[in-house]
Amino acid sequence: MTDDGGTFTEAVITVIEAIPAGEISTYGEVAAEAGFPGAARAVGHLLRTTHGLPWWRVISTNGRLVPGLEREHAQRLRAEGITVTQGKVRMGQPT
DNA sequence: TATCTGACGATAG
């Protein structure tokens, strides 16, 4: 391994795994924390392809939940203590 | 290797 075994993926996964319960982050925030600002799209792919990650703690900056899983997503967030309304995360939540 | 798509972000209409 002349280079690290994961420039983007490993960094992003580490950031997502570091999100404490009851808190939520955005794709852009995670990407920026990983060192790849603007790569929010790749973050969404990792959450979707990589399993074992608290994907429900990651939402879009728009407060929009995951399309197709809004019901599942909202339920998980509520279980963590996050307030969800109309398929969106209430503003003022711990980010 | 090239091209397209996508659990994105922001702006514009």
Place this chain on the structure above:
DNA sequence: CCTATCGCCAGAT
């Protein structure tokens, strides 16, 4: 509220 466009990275074909 919705769609459209550009920019970003990873994965699939």
